[in-house]
Amino acid sequence: MKNIALFLMGCGGVGRQFLQQIVSCRSLHAKQGVHLRVVGVCDSKSLVVAPDVLTAELDDSFLLEICRVKSNGSSLQTLKDLGVCQVFSGPEVTQKVIDIGHLGKSAGLAFVDCSASAETIGVLNQVVNFGCCVVLANKKPLTVPMEDYDKLVSQPRRLRHESTVGAGLPVIASLNRIISSGDPIYRIIGSLSGTLGYVMSEVEDGKPFSQVVTAAKSLGYTEPDPRDDLGGMDVARKALILARLLGRRLNLDDMKIESLYPEEMGPDVMPLEDFLVNGLPLLDKKIEDRIKQASANGNVLRYVCLIDDVRCEVGIQEVPKDSALGRLRGSDNVVEIYTRCYEKRPLVIQGAGAGNDTTAAGVLADILDIQDLFP
Numbered sequence: 001m002k003n004i005a006l007f008l009m010g011c012g013g014v015g016r017q018f019l020q021q022i023v024s025c026r027s028l029h030a031k032q033g034v035h036l037r038v039v040g041v042c043d044s045k046s047l048v049v050a051p052d053v054l055t056a057e058l059d060d061s062f063l064l065e066i067c068r069v070k071s072n073g074s075s076l077q078t079l080k081d082l083g084v085c086q087v088f089s090g091p092e093v094t095q096k097v098i099d100i101g102h103l104g105k106s107a108g109l110a111f112v113d114c115s116a117s118a119e120t121i122g123v124l125n126q127v128v129n130f131g132c133c134v135v136l137a138n139k140k141p142l143t144v145p146m147e148d149y150d151k152l153v154s155q156p157r158r159l160r161h162e163s164t165v166g167a168g169l170p171v172i173a174s175l176n177r178i179i180s181s182g183d184p185i186y187r188i189i190g191s192l193s194g195t196l197g198y199v200m201s202e203v204e205d206g207k208p209f210s211q212v213v214t215a216a217k218s219l220g221y222t223e224p225d226p227r228d229d230l231g232g233m234d235v236a237r238k239a240l241i242l243a244r245l246l247g248r249r250l251n252l253d254d255m256k257i258e259s260l261y262p263e264e265m266g267p268d269v270m271p272l273e274d275f276l277v278n279g280l281p282l283l284d285k286k287i288e289d290r291i292k293q294a295s296a297n298g299n300v301l302r303y304v305c306l307i308d309d310v311r312c313e314v315g316i317q318e319v320p321k322d323s324a325l326g327r328l329r330g331s332d333n334v335v336e337i338y339t340r341c342y343e344k345r346p347l348v349i350q351g352a353g354a355g356n357d358t359t360a361a362g363v364l365a366d367i368l369d370i371q372d373l374f375p
């Protein structure tokens with residue numbers, strides 16, 4: 001039986017779904033001759049770890065208890081019946097996580113980043129250096145300045161990040177296959193935000209913007225702060241990840257990013273709760289008017305991402321209702337890839353582009369994909 005040791009960073013909507021999928025896929029994985037051994041889990045403040053990272057694991061009932069505690073909004077410190085597991089909190093957590101990476105060096109260990117933090121890059125770069133694998137749902141480690149990015153991607157066979165673009169859709173895998181076949185990629189165009197896709201199509205159907213954004217948040221489509229989606233930053237990160245995969249040496253600062261909310265409603269000015277309760281309704285009329293105007297022209301609004309040899313940009317565009325982008329509904333993403341082989345008729349990838357379930361499934365598939373790197 002192949003034994004894959006995992007350490008999970010981030011136990012929010014995606015992280016919990018990931019743990020639940022591991023537990024529910026036990027018999028399937030056993031048939032495939034694989035066992036996923038979760039050795040530790042951390043959130044923003046605490047860490048729970050098995051007594052011996054080389055041999056022990058957090059058992060399934062304990063993993064489900066972690067999910068229960070975290071979904072109640074409690075800290076890992078409130079976990080009862082720890083048995084032989086240990087909990088750490090505060091400033092020592094980061095060093096403990098790095099120590100675990102060091103231990104995992106010989107036996108094989110994958111760090112799974114399901115956080116939404118830019119701060120995990122320090123730990124990830126250290127554990128990559130130790131020889132660990134890294135699997136990401138978190139886009140931020142891939143959109144750091146180039147110097148840190150280069151370190152993270154220095155061992156490409158040990159890095160997987162399918163869920164960072166298009167949730168569970170096979171966007172990265174398809175691009176990697178095209179790149180390795182030597183087929184030049186001329187252009188990528190698409191709608192890569194599940195949240196903005198859902199918001200635009202629901203507002204088109206007559207619902208208020210503020211109500212639809214709140215629904216997208218509760219459906220698990222948005223980032224922890226939906227302004228990351230509404231401000232275009234989340235799509236910009238996805239576009240940057242794709243552009244860097246194509247070899248472009250760009251940073252987020254180089255990109256033009258169009259926002260659906262004004263600066264005075266930004267995270268540095270307005271607390272999240274205030275934005276959700278008071279800020280969002282103030283935007284209803286403006287968005288509704290823009291959508292009506294597009295409709296009067298026979299069009300719909302879509303938040304579009306475009307990457308070619310010179311451009312890497314994201315923003316709102318009016319597109320014909322009956323185009324591939326215009327026909328998108330709900331949280332679906334669509335990506336069109338134009339290459340020498342797909343010159344006139346692009347390779348098109350389409351489907352659910354957000355949600356905890358599909359994202360976690362993408363992470364799980366990435367892990368099974370690197371099983372050959374484990375003893």
Ligand SMILES: NC(=O)C1=CN([C@@H]2O[C@H](COP(=O)(O)OP(=O)(O)OC[C@H]3O[C@@H](n4cnc5c(N)ncnc54)[C@H](OP(=O)(O)O)[C@@H]3O)[C@@H](O)[C@H]2O)C=CC1
Pocket residue numbers: 009010011012013014015042043044045114115116117119120137138139140163164165166167194220221222223224353354355356359
């Ligand atoms: N939902 C979706 O459709 C998709 C999501 N993603 C990505 O998945 C990631 C997770 O999203 P989601 O689950 O919704 O986010 P949540 O906000 O629900 O959860 C984030 C988790 O990360 C933890 N965390 C924060 N900082 C750190 C840190 N420095 N180290 C370790 N853990 C940390 C939080 O801790 P605490 O509990 O203490 O706050 C929390 O448990 C995001 O990066 C998102 O962009 C990617 C594709 C699709």
Ligand SMILES: N[C@@H](CC=O)C(=O)O
Pocket residue numbers: 164166167192193194195196221222223229234353354355
């Ligand atoms: N918030 C993101 C989730 C996936 O990356 C989106 O809406 O697409």
